[in-house]
Amino acid sequence: MLTSLVLASTESDLLAARNQMALTLGYHIIIACFGVAFPAMIFVAHRRAIRLNDDTYLELARRWSKVAAVLFAIGAVTGTVLSFEMGLLWPELMSTYGDVMGLAFALEGVSFFIEAIFIGIYLYGWDRLPPKLHSLMLVPIMMAGASGTFFVLSVNAWMNSPTGFDTITNAAGEIEVINVDPLAAIFNSAVGLQYVHMLLAAYMVVAFSVAATYAIGILRGRNDRHHRIGLLIPLAFACVVTPIQPAIGHFAGQRIADEQPIKLAAIEGLATTESEVPTIIGGYYDGEKVVGGIEIPIPGLASFLAQNSFDAEIVGLDAVPEEDRPPVNIVRTSFGIMVMIGTALVGLVAWFGWSWWRRRKRPESKWFLRAVALSGPAAVVALEAGWITTEVGRQPWVVNGLLRTEDAVTDAEWIWASFGVITAVYALITVAGISVLRSMTRRWRDGEKHLHTPYGPPEQLADAPQPVEVG
Amino acid sequence: MELADAVALIMFIGVIAYAVFAGADFGSGIWDLGAGDAEQGGPTRRLVDHAIGPVWEANHVWLIFVLVFLWTGFPEAFGSIMSTLYVPFCFVALGIVFRGCGFAFRKFSDDLASARLFGTAFAAASLITPFFLGMVTGAIASGRVPGEGVGDRWTSWTGPTSWVGGALAVLTCAFLSAVFLAADAERLGHAELTERFRRRAMVMAIITGVAALAGVAPLRLDAPTLSDRLLGRGVVFMFGSAAAGLLSLWLLHRRQFHLARGAAVAAVVAVVAGWGVAQYPWVLVDEMTIAEAAGSSATLWGLLIAFGIAAVLVLPPLAYLFWLTDKSVLGTEFSAGE
Numbered sequence: 001m002l003t004s005l006v007l008a009s010t011e012s013d014l015l016a017a018r019n020q021m022a023l024t025l026g027y028h029i030i031i032a033c034f035g036v037a038f039p040a041m042i043f044v045a046h047r048r049a050i051r052l053n054d055d056t057y058l059e060l061a062r063r064w065s066k067v068a069a070v071l072f073a074i075g076a077v078t079g080t081v082l083s084f085e086m087g088l089l090w091p092e093l094m095s096t097y098g099d100v101m102g103l104a105f106a107l108e109g110v111s112f113f114i115e116a117i118f119i120g121i122y123l124y125g126w127d128r129l130p131p132k133l134h135s136l137m138l139v140p141i142m143m144a145g146a147s148g149t150f151f152v153l154s155v156n157a158w159m160n161s162p163t164g165f166d167t168i169t170n171a172a173g174e175i176e177v178i179n180v181d182p183l184a185a186i187f188n189s190a191v192g193l194q195y196v197h198m199l200l201a202a203y204m205v206v207a208f209s210v211a212a213t214y215a216i217g218i219l220r221g222r223n224d225r226h227h228r229i230g231l232l233i234p235l236a237f238a239c240v241v242t243p244i245q246p247a248i249g250h251f252a253g254q255r256i257a258d259e260q261p262i263k264l265a266a267i268e269g270l271a272t273t274e275s276e277v278p279t280i281i282g283g284y285y286d287g288e289k290v291v292g293g294i295e296i297p298i299p300g301l302a303s304f305l306a307q308n309s310f311d312a313e314i315v316g317l318d319a320v321p322e323e324d325r326p327p328v329n330i331v332r333t334s335f336g337i338m339v340m341i342g343t344a345l346v347g348l349v350a351w352f353g354w355s356w357w358r359r360r361k362r363p364e365s366k367w368f369l370r371a372v373a374l375s376g377p378a379a380v381v382a383l384e385a386g387w388i389t390t391e392v393g394r395q396p397w398v399v400n401g402l403l404r405t406e407d408a409v410t411d412a413e414w415i416w417a418s419f420g421v422i423t424a425v426y427a428l429i430t431v432a433g434i435s436v437l438r439s440m441t442r443r444w445r446d447g448e449k450h451l452h453t454p455y456g457p458p459e460q461l462a463d464a465p466q467p468v469e470v471g
Numbered sequence: 472m473e474l475a476d477a478v479a480l481i482m483f484i485g486v487i488a489y490a491v492f493a494g495a496d497f498g499s500g501i502w503d504l505g506a507g508d509a510e511q512g513g514p515t516r517r518l519v520d521h522a523i524g525p526v527w528e529a530n531h532v533w534l535i536f537v538l539v540f541l542w543t544g545f546p547e548a549f550g551s552i553m554s555t556l557y558v559p560f561c562f563v564a565l566g567i568v569f570r571g572c573g574f575a576f577r578k579f580s581d582d583l584a585s586a587r588l589f590g591t592a593f594a595a596a597s598l599i600t601p602f603f604l605g606m607v608t609g610a611i612a613s614g615r616v617p618g619e620g621v622g623d624r625w626t627s628w629t630g631p632t633s634w635v636g637g638a639l640a641v642l643t644c645a646f647l648s649a650v651f652l653a654a655d656a657e658r659l660g661h662a663e664l665t666e667r668f669r670r671r672a673m674v675m676a677i678i679t680g681v682a683a684l685a686g687v688a689p690l691r692l693d694a695p696t697l698s699d700r701l702l703g704r705g706v707v708f709m710f711g712s713a714a715a716g717l718l719s720l721w722l723l724h725r726r727q728f729h730l731a732r733g734a735a736v737a738a739v740v741a742v743v744a745g746w747g748v749a750q751y752p753w754v755l756v757d758e759m760t761i762a763e764a765a766g767s768s769a770t771l772w773g774l775l776i777a778f779g780i781a782a783v784l785v786l787p788p789l790a791y792l793f794w795l796t797d798k799s800v801l802g803t804e805f806s807a808g809e
């Protein structure tokens with residue numbers, strides 16, 4: 001493949017393009033988590049409803065599936081925007097490396113096809129398909145969600161750790177990609193850890209968000225069986241996945257130490273290559289060192305965490321020229337936020353697990369419910385912080401060490417305008433989506449079993465013999 | 472057949488599938504837009520909901536399929552297309568966002584005002600999206616997207632061929648969906664809606680046919696490469712399409728909706744296939760051939776294998792979904808409110 005030489009756009013357009021990419025990705029990823037992990041929770045509720053012949057579980061599964069219907073739609077359309085943007089914003093990335101990393105996208109497409117098909121069958125199958133068969137429709141959705149995530153993460157991991165091709169510079173001085181090995185590109189050395197870390201993150205985000213919703217309900221005095229079970233199912237999921245997450249994150253950090261040492265240097269705020277590096281929590285990197293943080297009194301802890309040895313050497317930012325370094329404080333702060341939240345969430349599930357183990361009950365304290373109510377937004381913040389660490393930490397490269405972001409961007413002049421429009425549109429769908437979800441819960445609380453779509457004047461709807469039934 | 476040709480063929484099958492299935496969904500939105508006020512439009516909107524609710528997300532994925540095949544199989548062509556056609560693709564993306572969200576939100580809104588708001592977003596976006604996709608097609612077909620670098624970001628997609636493409640895309644969607652909705656209404660036993668959509672389908676069949684004929688003149692002037700071949704080796708498809716269109720008209724007249732639906736699909740498939748045949752071997756007409764644009768052969772093989780996997784894993788459940796929808800096993804309780 002030849003890179004056609006497009007004029008580099010201005011600094012400002014590059015910033016706009018980055019902002020637009022970050023906004024749309026950061027948005028999609030939250031919704032996508034629900035596509036990956038929510039079906040598993042609905043499955044548990046639905047199967048228990050069938051096995052125990054229990055109406056509370058059934059009602060939960062039904063309501064969750066309707067919430068999922070709204071979120072799936074947002075997930076599908078925001079994902080499509082991303083597919084467009086890969087070409088609209090980063091044409092040079094796609095025309096040079098499209099055939100190296102594209103196969104993973106194709107397999108992701110297969111996964112989402114399967115997901116969309118079974119979502120259609122499940123969402124519209126209520127009361128129509130035999131219950132057992134109906135609940136089994138969730139299985140392909142869960143599998144496709146997990147495999148789709150693998151393939152997208154594979155693309156991102158490839159950008160961090162590009163393999164599966166060679167480059168030569170041709171007579172015209174352009175970079176040419178040869179000897180493409182798409183399988184080697186898919187199974188690059190970063191994908192394993194990034195995938196598991198993301199999959200767990202998706203389950204954490206959904207588990208804590210759903211649990212938070214019911215915790216708030218209980219705090220507001222709706223302490224019925226519906227709310228108790230609605231709280232327990234996601235907390236059970238959280239107990240399984242949360243404790244594993246820091247361990248996977250730790251290994252992800254070790255991978256960075258090997259393959260992207262400058263990203264690690266930014267995370268640590270380490271100006272020069274040193275051994276026996278301590279770990280400093282918080283603080284601000286002033287261009288030479290971290291000031292104002294708290295040093296953990298274990299000498300060489302950071303060296304140990306990164307390289308398994310207390311006197312190991314960690315590469316500093318000065319190993320590369322100034323223009324090849326990422327913005328240190330963004331990377332460092334977001335990493336710190338992620339780790340802090342991850343640790344706190346492990347504490348939260350430990351509290352719950354301890355109480356459950358001793359008394360078969362969740363902690364009685366109101367503080368527990370308050371903590372759960374906070375855990376939902378916290379998990380989302382950790383997710384975003386993790387992605388900012390990964391993506392900003394890779395700068396200035398879009399393909400690590402090979403293609404600079406500024407060389408990949410489009411030369412269109414109106415990126416600020418398109419960023420503005422996208423921001424407005426996403427704000428709009430967020431407000432609309434939240435208001436629809438709130439109106440759904442309000443009607444459920446008022447005892448409406450089936451939600452009716454108002455297509456005529458309200459009075460006509462009221463005495464229509466057989467109003468339209470949704471789901 | 473060359474490897475790259477095989478990949479292009481598969482990609483093009485995706486284009487046809489998208490045109491037919493998503494086309495019918497878009498068309499339903501267009502009829503929804505023109506269904507009238509809340510009282511008048513209620514029955515039509517319920518029918519639209521019933522018809523596309525379970526399938527629209529799956530039908531939408533064909534677009535992703537085409538995009539991914541394009542950037543993986545023909546990366547440089549993808550880069551040129553997206554850079555040159557930045558503006559119309561932004562409209563398509565916005566249309567897709569508003570359509571999907573509008574449709575999903577309307578279904579769960581609790582009062583008429585918000586249902587109306589979301590419904591309008593859904594319906595208007597159903598009109599805008601195929602129109603701009605048609606304009607994009609016209610830009611490529613008339614040779615305005617360069618193989619190297621970036622074409623003019625305004626004039627490339629506003630030539631005569633683009634207008635023809637946009638108009639035909641909208642008309643085709645409206646025609647297809649009218650036939651589909653007539654068949655659905657009949658199956659659900661709603662005589663009045665059946666009649667209404669039968670009439671509309673017949674009118675649209677004629678308008679679309681006339682528009683296609685009228686479009687030949689600007690195409691001759693504006694897109695000589697394409698129109699030469701369209702009237703050359705593509706002419707079989709054009710006649711085939713016209714014959715299928717007439718057949719569907721006759722079947723609609725005789726109220727054989729099931730068969731009419733098949734004929735309407737055949738008419739659309741034939742037009743799109745005719746365009747593909749006429750465009751071969753160009754990916755970007757006059758600028759870049761399939762062979763020139765092709766990515767690495769290992770990746771092309773990978774795409775063929777991915778397609779094989781998709782055929783085994785996706786097509787059977789997709790057929791199951793359509794079967795369930797067609798038998799009304801899935802979907803909302805349909806009552807037009809009488």
Ligand code: HDD
Nearest residue numbers: 194198201246249250252253339342343382383386387390
């Ligand atoms: C719920 C979310 C969540 C939580 C609690 C954590 N992470 Fe994380 N982290 C992510 C969600 C995340 C992510 C999904 O956002 C990222 C971005 C890219 C990726 O693969 O996972 C990520 C990336 C990421 C990276 C960068 C990987 C790379 O650039 O290749 C490291 C080193 C860690 N994490 C380490 C940790 C540690 C040590 C944690 C300990 C508590 C932790 N994470 C908790």
Ligand code: HEM
Nearest residue numbers: 032035036072075076079080082083112116149152532535
């Ligand atoms: C970490 C990153 C990502 C994850 C975990 C993820 C996951 C998902 C999931 C689960 C869905 C299904 C949506 C639903 O039904 O709720 C989805 C949809 C989609 N995603 Fe993402 N995604 C990620 C990033 C991306 C990126 C970078 C792109 C494109 C460049 C993308 C393109 C798409 C597309 C096109 C769809 C729509 C498929 C459909 O029509 O159903 N995604 N994504």
Ligand code: HEM
Nearest residue numbers: 018021022025026029152153155156387391392397398405
């Ligand atoms: C698999 C999924 C992903 C892919 C393929 C992907 C791809 C990209 C690309 C092509 C860019 C622009 C080039 C660059 O700045 O290096 C980018 C930047 C960025 N992405 Fe990702 N991304 C993914 C997931 C995410 C997610 C989920 C987030 C969530 C917040 C995210 C946050 C960002 C940010 C903040 C930037 C801007 C970085 C900067 O310019 O400083 N990415 N990503």
